Amino acid sequence: MSAPHPSRKRWRAAGAASAGAILLGTVGFTAVAGAEEAAPQPVPEAPADSAPLAGAELPFVTQEAEDAEHGGSVIGPDVTQGTVASEASGRSAVELAAGQSVTFTLTEAANATTVVYNVPEGTQGSLTVEVNGQAIEESIPLSDRFQYFDAPWIAGSTTHHFFTHERLPLGQDLAAGDTVSFVANGPVTLDGADFEQVAAPAEAPAGALDVTELGADPTGQSDSSQAFVEAVAQGRGGTVWIPPGTYQVNQPLYVENVTIRGAGSWHSVVHSSRFVNQGEGPGDVHISDFAVIGDVTERVDSNPDNFVNGSLGPNSSVSGMWLQHLKVGLWLTGNNDDLVVERNRIVDMAADGLNLNGNAHDVRVRNNYLRNTGDDALAMWSLPQANSGASFDGNTVIQPNLANGIAIYGGENIQVTNNYVRDTNALGSGIAISNQAFMEPFFPLSGTITVDGNTLVSTGALNPNWDHPMSALRVDAYNHAIEADINITDTTVLESPWSAFQFVSGSGTGLATDRVTIDGAEVDGVGTVVVQAETTGEVTIQNVTATDVGAAGVYNCPFPTDKAPLTINDGGGNTGLDTEWDDCETWPQPE
Template sequence: MFLPSLRTALAAALLLAAPALAAVPTTAAAAGPAPARVGAAVPFTEYNAATSPGTRTNGTVLGPDFHYGSLAAEATGRQAVQLTGPGQYVSFRLTRAANAVDFHYAIPDSLHGGGITAPLHLYVNGTARTALSLTSEFSWLYGTYPFSNNPSVGKPDGQVPHDFYNDVRYRFGSTLPAGTVVKLQVDPGDNAPWYVVNTADFEQVAAPLQQPAGSVDVTRAPYGVDSTGASDVTTALQTAINDASAAGRAVYLPAGTYTVSRPLDVDHVAISGAGEWYTVLTGKNVEFNGKQNPPSSQVDISDLALFGNVGVRDDSNTQDTGFNGGFSDSVISRIWVQNEKVGAWVVGPSSHLTFDSLRIQDTTADGVNLNAANGPVTHAVIRNSFLRNTQDDGLALWSENYGDTDDTITHNTVDSPGLANNIGVYGSGAGDVISHNLLQDTVTRGGGIHVGQRFDSVPMSGPLSISDNTLVRTGQWDPGWDYGVGAIWFDPQQGDMTAPVDITGNTILDSPYSAFMFQNSHAYTGAAVSTPPGAGFAVSGVRISDTLVRNVGTFVFQDQAPGSIAVSRTVATGVRGAGVFSCGAGFSIARGPGDFGWSSSSCAMPARSGLWTYPGVTTFENAGVGAATPVQKVVIMNTATSAATLDPVTASAGFTVSADPLHPCGSGLDATSPTDAAAWCVVDVSATVPAAGITRGTLTVPSSLGRGHRAATVQLVASTDSIGGNGGVAPPSNLALDATMTASSALTYFPGSNANDGNDGSYWESQDGDAYPQTLTADLGSDQPLSKVVLTLPAGWGTRTETLSVLGSADGSTFSTLVPSADYTFDPATDNTVTITLPAGTGAQALRLSVTGNTGWVAAQLSEFEIFG
């Protein structure tokens, strides 16, 4: 029996359980008022290739899967369709008329990183219409945060290939009536080893918008801005914007492509295009830039698209963000943002800014972040927007130095954030409202809604209202903690959180882990779940009411921090673990009337969690018939709180498994722990294909983790096509990625470990002004044959010369000179990269760089210290 206040929530929840055709779920016709809409009122109808009625395929349906590093886990709905080889297809029967489509897809990376481009044919009612050009240039990230394009597979807490998806859109030129069948099919010449199709968003795009009366058409004299995309129009377009602002006129960009190379400054100006499908700004540093202190004001930008070319997150570059800076009394609406670092990064002071009906996809960081760094962000509204595949928070309120105050996030759809949360609130929360949002499919290290005292944010003052949101499959396993994150979670990491937070009327469906989680910096890690945190900040002032929780994978409440909350009218069904996880953290729940279905408690994480293997698909390109390819690595991790016994790992015909020399698998794995190297291992796999074309197989990893466990598997795909851009030869492995990196000194926030995180954007810097020499040492753990080192600095830095020598050690303690001191110039024209060849026959356990000079700064600096055998 359910309370009357929960009936409408339950009705909506039952509808959401069925495969949805649209990104916005419909509501049931029932007695009483209809439930308010959740999510964005998007202009398209969304079809999931794996689950929607009317879809057909002879390919492979992937998922459901929640394992980080798998193609299905990053997909909307946690399912997708994979096509491998000629003749495989997926088709969609339209339920509504449409003249345009956007496909959310994935294809493999090249072996050296940086992506491939491959065609895939599109058919309408059986007739080939076009070959879509798909690319993985803006996908596939590796290494530790903030990640890189350099392929690597290794540590579970940092070297998991991810960010597989991108989007491609196409206009048909005529309206396709309901009942039309649109098909994607692999034809001869469609030479990617595999294609994965997740969703197809079909819509009826209106005719181009005409020029507003009195506005400035930038393509006409005196500006003559090129709308073909052939030339850089930044200067002419900026001049037109400046002139229009000074004259109090609006700016119009007719249908076309406008290539820019630096941000466009905007203040007191209205800019509009012919529509998101018609007016496209593209190039490098595609951005509208607002002023700061004071902010730009009276800015109105609408009806256009921003397509960047950002394939990796570089936080030293702030000029690859769709909207960046300060904006007050402004409206940004009906904008399509794709392949940027961030959709919009608003820095305070800013007031009365509205984001309305945005479509933000495939960013390497946040979707929209209201960052009160230089002043408060107040009375901002983010509404009716659709965000998918951001690689940080989808939407965020970050009260870094001032407050996010009286801000509203409402009626948005946020799908598949690749890192962090669908919505994150960091500090402040004074009068902020999060309501009627549809949040789905968190990928890793986050939940659907997160409230935290983190990232040096100002203390929360409240009240914060979180109401009437629907969270579907949100929360995910965190490889840094080795347990799951809740759908809604709190983290008082840097101070007690006592502000009033009212959580009411929310629906939490199919969370893979807990519904609500309270965690602080002293929480449990790995298998040590029965030990309560010895210290840490507390949470209080939270009220939870009128909540429906259905099918959570672990707990309704996961209590890992001290504090107290009040809960009433909260109903849970299908709880797979216990109602409450509690191990003496000093957390209490004051239960009110109407609670049901979560009375049990436990002090143990689920012991039945299985093996985690990644990458979920391993691809071998340019395979020679009868000849073994270079090996690729597959990691096997035990995610259970008990030890696992491993049986021999096997592969199907055409593939061979061998022991990895650095992390070989034995007969078992320790219980999960982020610091225990014996909880994970690596196997090396190669392909020896029997015939030209595509060879498919499976890597099987059997274990004994108790009843109900199936063997973990990895999909293997080998292709004799050489489309990887480097002849199909795998690049040598950078041994430094697994090394222990230590520095003689380091500036705060620039440790030696930055030099082996796989990211050229982060770097080590010795303490400024300290005496030379300064050293950086990489200990590989064992003596190994070595051939060269590669040193890098951030690509955007100016030329500088560093003086250094290379030393080696057989035991990690006694060093001798391998390469004497010399000057090495880092030049941005050659990607600020220096290669040093080691003497023939060099073998060492550790290498050390001894830096004695730097013409560019008063310290030693390196972004990556790479070592190759």
């Protein structure tokens, strides 16, 4: 899509017959550098003591390395695509040389940690771990194996996926006030660390079929595929138990009418890059409380390198899982009616975290944590059939490094509620509500799309294909006009590097956006504008409070230029939107 050209802009009171531009002074804001500049684009970080206003209930506490005691060098803040800092949470991290360290002071009890790190390409290393100044026996291995991904078939992408997670039991119970130090044994960039109190392994349910009774090897030395295949076949109608241990499963499973359960995601660990792969199933599958860790070192879209690829069948669930180093956590096609996906950690995916890829009815995805995905963290694609009645509720999404935090592409009566999305990169917004078809048949947005109670922190990006920004929350009439009722309510936007709300027809054809209402939003910090309107149609905005606005309240320049500008009905209760960018030949640059 090319940049829009001059046109008349419109901002009018609801029900008024005509409009006039309202030009007042702007509020200064220091944010990213200009789009045309080669210099890094710094972005202010959200206040360190600000608590998430939405998102998942997490069993761990995250501490940022740049906020801890350290002997290294802070990089960032920076939102420039392709830089290591831009893919760190808070857009900052700490570079350590050999012998340098980061020391965290615990705020809650913990007996385990997970570090998020980057090492230079082609290198390996380790971190010595010290508890209250004393080195423990175990160290944390470091490797670039799951870093530096390329996807040249995706226009506008660069090398990405700079960070990965490594977890370690600390071997002792620590209290608030204790310290944990990570000492570098070579160059490493530390983004941060999670600390948690991991419960003891759960006991096997009565009557469960133990995979080790069928020959599964809990040492991980030999392939346990046959034992798992036999267990899920024999265990139909009951529970298959995965006791503490490490298992290799190199053959994907077919599952139906079975519960597969582990002793906890820190205790029962399955190494598999293709755990379930099936087109359809009768359903009643329940998978919970173990880890599936793959070995996916590149994104190959034709490969089913996913935890679940296809259908679990109706009335199924996935809960309490740790999913890592796969292409996609759950790529869901076929019949998954009434599926519940909750309380999972999905990290270091080469592509999506979860994608409802058509025919998803009444699916509930809630209270999950997703970080460092190589595409949309949570997505719904209404192709080749429509999704309906599905919801993303109360999830936490951190740093999708190539696309959106949450993306809804078509579908009927969809809900996106109470989610916390932070630090998007390159080709995405925090939340995208879109009619981008990708392929046919595609089912555009219809019915009522509810987007309520979401918090977006440092989201939006400079799209290298458009050469202009994508906002924190985007409504996109890409291939089809927006004709659904889209209700965006109670939204919090903090420190967006570019803009807060965007109305666009991303294909460059100027399809209309209608029947959209923004009602209730707190916007604190945007680099350019609050409302970025680039297509025609009519929307209503009310009860929006915007502060620290960079260039102007509204940019309203449709493309193509023969289209009428977006009619923005002022429903009342707005502050910070009463200025307009008046030069459609230029893009406002962050101030």
